[in-house]
Amino acid sequence: MSAGHASVATLPVLHDAPGLLGLSALGFNRAQSVAFLVLLALLLAGPFFLYPVFLMKLLCFALFACAFNLLIGYVGLLSFGHAMFFGMGGYLSAHAAKVWGLSPELAILSGGVVGAALGVVAGWIAIRRQGIYFAMITLALAQMVYFFCLQAPFTGGEDGIQRVPRGALLGLVDLSRDMNLYWVVAGVFLAGFLLISRIVHSPFGQVLTAIRENEPRAISLGYRSDDYKLMAFTLSAMLAGIAGGTKALVFGIATLTDVYWAMSGEVVLMTLVGGLGTVFGPVMGAAVIVTMQNYLAEFGAWVTVIQGCIFVACVLAFRAGIVGELGRFLKVRL
């Protein structure tokens, strides 16, 4: 990120009112606390009004987008290869549940572990360059992982891993019932979301923001910016892996679609539509894009065209995204 250019996701500094109901402990200001309570209410009421599987898909993508936003929004690194963590997380969770016979919580966890491991390696290579080079490198690394998945025997190639059992949570709760699984997915999403909020508002998160705003200055203050970037990258990759693993369990399938570059583009789009660098933007963006895909599925290839148009429109006229614009309108940080 070169100095002198308006950086991605810079929002005006506003006076923050303290959070409500002890939510300031999570780093939330008053507006964010209200938004969080609304989100919580929607999470609780959602499955009684909407199809649970649709909501679970939405939550998996929301967590994926939040993980991606941790990098672009708070460290200023645009990863164009996040599908590698999402997809590999999915493959490993599916493999763990089906072949190793692990329980669902361990299967999801192994998705996170493989995401983190891949994140350390990919991050270690990619953080050597910044800006658009970083984006190109992550994209290329993800394509390498894609080809690996295409050839590796355990991924099932073009067929993917199918008929993955959902199993029983802790051996007790039968997850083949959609409602039961919904609460697990909602719990995973909420845990990931709160972890990211906590990270962003911690001293560690402040250093990340400092690196985004002015890396040479952060270095001159004694912060090893590369270590911080790698840490953030790994955390983001781990959460993306968890999101992918959860999605694999929900649909009982892990395929090449989730490691393909188009998936990396999709998560960028979700975050951009919702608002880069906002806490709630990625969730909103995921909701918008997943809903759109749901209703436009019958139009086939036009979905790509529409997504492209949204990309162009967002970049040209709507850079703050839905939540960013809303926050600007209400003069609060969301």
Added chain:
Amino acid sequence: MFEDLLFQLELGLPQVVLGLVNGAFYALLSLGLAVIFGMLNVINFAHGAQFMMGAFVAWMLLNWVGIGYWPALVVAPLIVGAIGVLLERTMISKLYKLDHLYGLLLTFGLALIIEGVFRNQFGSSGLPYAPPEVLSGPPVDLGFMFLPKYRLWVVVAALAMSLATWLVIEKTRLGAYLRAATENAALVQAFGVNVPRMVTLTYAAGVALAAFAGVLAAPIYSVNPQMGSSLIIVVFAVVVIGGMGSILGSVVTGFGLGLVEGLTKVFYPEASSTVIFVIMAIVLLARPAGLFGRA
């Protein structure tokens, strides 16, 4: 052991030479990316889509208007370049004052649109495009292998085009303006050069290079909407390996990596689709600025 290797290489030599053909496309495309990046500071994600458009325009010229390969080699890049002018004027030029990442995101969106439109129109199965009469005869005997004439022509044409680009940028007055504007646009503008127009034309030229490569590719690969998107990711890796500092660097890296890919097909075919990415990772670890890049 050594003789074994030599024997394997002899059997695989055709693959290696065909690697050069791939290298020709890497070179042309990374050259176009570098030219655009030098002037606009934008990584043109739509480059693959514009490469595909070049191939499709050639196909349309032949099947709809009856214009053959040789005129298409000139006309198709002009048409796609004109579309590039339109894109640069209406959209990309609005982003120069913002972070460079927005240029990447915008052109990614454009690539999605272009690819989607072509897929709706032509399906994804691919259309045939015959090589011109002169180049479709019996293969040329190179002594150690037979090379289809057309592939030989692709390598020669790519080299010639790279050389021409190098000459224009390094040896002409226009090229001198370009290089100066890359260093300090405000100063060059103060001398009375119309820099915004030059930027537009640079983008058009880069896009036209991609379209030229597309026309060259049409008889080799079937003309299909996805032909650009997977190629452009490899070209990104090529650009990271070579660095975008020099034209010569782009060309050498492009051909070199094509060759390496060809060699990998001989010795370890499973890795041939990933070898360029692996090289990218190694280069980044050893020399982050790229082989020919300035830090």
